[in-house]
Amino acid sequence: MKIKVLKGDITTVQVDAIVNAANSSLLGGSGVDGAIHKAGGSTILEACRQIRNKQGKCNVGEAVITTGGNLPAKKVIHTVGPVYQKGKNNEKEKELLTNCYENSILLAKENDLQSIAFPCISTGIYRFPKQVAAEVAISAIKNNPILNEVVFVCFDDENYEIYKELLNNE
Template identity: 65%
Template sequence: MKIKIIKGDITQVEIEAIVNAANTSLLGGGGVDGAIHKAGGKAILEECIAIRNRQGGCNVGEAVITTAGNMKANKVIHTVGPRWNGGNSNEAEKLKNCYINSLQLAEQNGLKSIAFPNISTGIYGYPKEQAARIALKTVEEYQSEIIEEVLFVCFDEENYLLYQAYQ
């Protein structure tokens, strides 16, 4: 897999799947979650509601897939990152699972390219440096016969520089 790092807006990326740092309700929120729901339109929310009705939302570390609606991507993979609790609540393993489960879901759907935001580093308060290390290490170690490209889309300069430094 080819790994790239860019600074930008994940809702504008032309790629098969973008990952949404969702909340457990799947009904949209702030940050990247709100931006993806806004850019994708009501089709994303409708599919998220159907998933909620079927399985009751999405647990931390897990992932579900929907249409990308009005965005350039084909699909949105929604994963729920952990809230930072000082490292005392198995946050690193939960964050790692976000990346693994998103990649597995992409493979199951035959998607060759996927873009990740900086999961849990906004309102969930995960330390950006630790999150960057986990994200890059997890993706670098993941073996895939299907996924050809993984893109990390950093919204802010701090995350972009951290990802560049750890790659």
């Protein structure tokens, strides 16, 4: 399995699937969620509505898959990251974040996808500490080497430097 880190816009990455750091409504939001819905077009939102009508909201740590719409990626895997509560439930929050990564790659594998790109899940408005989130993400991926390629796409310099350092030190 090849693991890479890029700095940039996840909506432009050429992989089989990109992961959306979604909210539980699956109906779009701000940050990477809003960017994916905007760039991908209305077919992604419609697919999310169909999922909601069938199963209701998406719980923290779970993942669902939709079309990639107008994106270069064939599919979008939507996962709901945990909101960081200032360490009040640190181990549970790490477990839920791990579930986001594990469930996303399992869903990719089940759909015969070989490459996936992840944003920095929960490090924006959900306030998960960036260093801890990166450690959880890399560990979850390395413990489940079931895809050919995993790309961590960092929107900001701080996350990019953290991922670069963690991946170069292993």
